[in-house]
Every structure is written in structure tokens, then in C-alpha cells.
Amino acid sequence: MSANAVAENDTSVDQSSNPIVRFLQGAKLLGQTLYVEGLTLVEHAEQAGVEIPTNCTSGTCGACMVTLLFGEVPLPVELPPGLDDYLVEEGARLGCIGCPSGDVDIDIRPPL
Ligand code: FES
Numbered sequence: 366m367s368a369n370a371v372a373e374n375d376t377s378v379d380q381s382s383n384p385i386v387r388f389l390q391g392a393k394l395l396g397q398t399l400y401v402e403g404l405t406l407v408e409h410a411e412q413a414g415v416e417i418p419t420n421c422t423s424g425t426c427g428a429c430m431v432t433l434l435f436g437e438v439p440l441p442v443e444l445p446p447g448l449d450d451y452l453v454e455e456g457a458r459l460g461c462i463g464c465p466s467g468d469v470d471i472d473i474r475p476p477l
Contacts, residue, residue, distance in 0.1 A: 384467040388415040389434065390474060400467060406431060406438065406460035410473070417460040417473055424448075429460035432476040436469030452476065 384400035386409040396413030407429055410417045420428035424445030430452070438458045444450070447459050455476035 384465075384469075386413065386465055386468075387470045388413055388417075389470060389472050391472070395473065400465060400469075403464060406458065406463045406465065406469075406471060409465065410460065410471075415473065419461050421447075422461045424459050424462040427459070427475075430457050430475040431460050431463075432456040432472040432474060433458050434470040434472055437466045438463040438469060439466055 385397050386400050386406070387397040388395045388410055396410070396415040398409055398413040401409070401412075404412075407417050407419055407422075417429050417431060420426045422429075424447050427447035430447065433456045440448070440453065440458075441462075444453065445459060445462060448457055452475075457476050458471075460471075
């Protein structure tokens with residue numbers, strides 16, 4: 366088989382074009398998983414074998430706060446108690462309620 370050969374009869378989705386959710390700690394990649402619509406960052410982390418600490422799981426305590434490095438994790442119109450405008454400007458997102466909208470890079474540490 367030549368180096369340019371492409372798998373024939375492969376009906377699976379080309380994973381190279383599927384969005385990826387990556388979890389880092391600084392420059393170190395801890396794990397990554399395919400993006401699944403509707404899953405939270407904590408649920409994606411579990412799939413990637415990465416632990417994000419949680420407590421309330423409802424956006425109140427901030428225990429699951431991570432930093433968005435790349436991509437989008439949309440915020441609710443009204444910020445939950447665990448976030449404020451300053452933290453959001455620094456990239457903070459709450460893993461228990463934040464759902465990525467495609468490719469994202471997440472530092473599992475809070476921004477501050
Ligand atoms: S676990 Fe409390 S805000 Fe996410």
C-alpha cells in the first residue's frame with residue numbers, strides 16, 4: 366500500500382474534520398475527546414479521562430471553573446452566581462454548565 370493510499374470502503378466520518386475538545390494544564394495536553402453537542406465541559410473531560418473538580422454542578426459554587434483558551438463556550442444571558450464579568454473577560458467558564466460549540470482548548474485551571 367502506498368503512502369498516499371486512502372482506506373477504501375470506509376464509511377465512517379473523517380475524524381480529522383470533527384471538532385475536538387482538548388484539556389490542558391499550561392502547555393501540557395492532559396487529554397482530548399471528540400466534541401458532542403449538548404455535553405458539558407465536565408462531561409467531555411470525563412470522556413477524555415481528565416478530572417475537573419465539581420461541587421454544586423449547577424453553576425453556583427465555581428469549583429469547576431476552567432479557562433477557555435480557544436474556541437467558544439457560550440454563556441447564559443444572565444451570568445450564573447459562579448461567574449462575574451471580570452472572570453469571563455479572563456476566559457473563565459464553568460465546566461458543569463458550559464457546553465462547547467465546537468473545537469475548544471480548555472485549561473483546567475481557573476484564570477486567576
Ligand atoms: S460545580 Fe459548582 S459551579 Fe460548577
